[in-house]
Amino acid sequence: MAKKVIGSLKLQVKAQQANPSPPVGPALGQRGLNIMAFVKEFNAKTADIAPGTPTPVVITYYQDKSFSLELKTAPASYLLKKAAGLPEVGKRNRPKGSAKPGREVAGSVTVAQIRQIAETKMKDLNANTVEAAMQIILGSAKSCGIEVKG
Numbered sequence: 514m515a516k517k518v519i520g521s522l523k524l525q526v527k528a529q530q531a532n533p534s535p536p537v538g539p540a541l542g543q544r545g546l547n548i549m550a551f552v553k554e555f556n557a558k559t560a561d562i563a564p565g566t567p568t569p570v571v572i573t574y575y576q577d578k579s580f581s582l583e584l585k586t587a588p589a590s591y592l593l594k595k596a597a598g599l600p601e602v603g604k605r606n607r608p609k610g611s612a613k614p615g616r617e618v619a620g621s622v623t624v625a626q627i628r629q630i631a632e633t634k635m636k637d638l639n640a641n642t643v644e645a646a647m648q649i650i651l652g653s654a655k656s657c658g659i660e661v662k663g
Contacts, residue, residue, distance in 0.1 A: 516575040520544070525588075528559035528566045545578055558584055567591055586634045589653040594619075596626045597659050614658035621660040627651060 569585040597620030631646035
């Protein structure tokens with residue numbers, strides 16, 4: 514018999530750096546889930562991802578207090594800012610985009626870099642082709658104040 518799903522929870526945790534402190538601990542603790550089991554499993558699953566990369570994770574938890582993890586790819590804005598070579602400043606030591614997107618340019622990326630990011634994120638995007646995924650990534654670049662050079 515299949516386990517009964519109680520609910521799911523979305524978190525964004527740095528790869529290989531999950532720990533029981535907020536936001537992970539309280540989010541799992543109030544649902545009665547084993548926090549240390551999550552931390553160990555998440556850190557093991559993200560071993561092949563660069564340390565510190567923000568990694569969205571969907572946690573599905575069941576009636577018997579067990580859970581399953583589904584890792585997503587890093588946010589498009591993070592990948593774009595890394596590709597543009599923006600320095601790591603701002604909240605949570607992440608690269609920061611333009612304060613006035615559309616007016617000020619924070620950095621630039623090439624079409625080849627956009628294609629590479631689109632191919633990386635293809636499984637998480639609502640797109641059927643790489644070209645459609647590139648359009649989604651282009652929109653993210655524009656909202657971050659990142660210029661795309663031919």
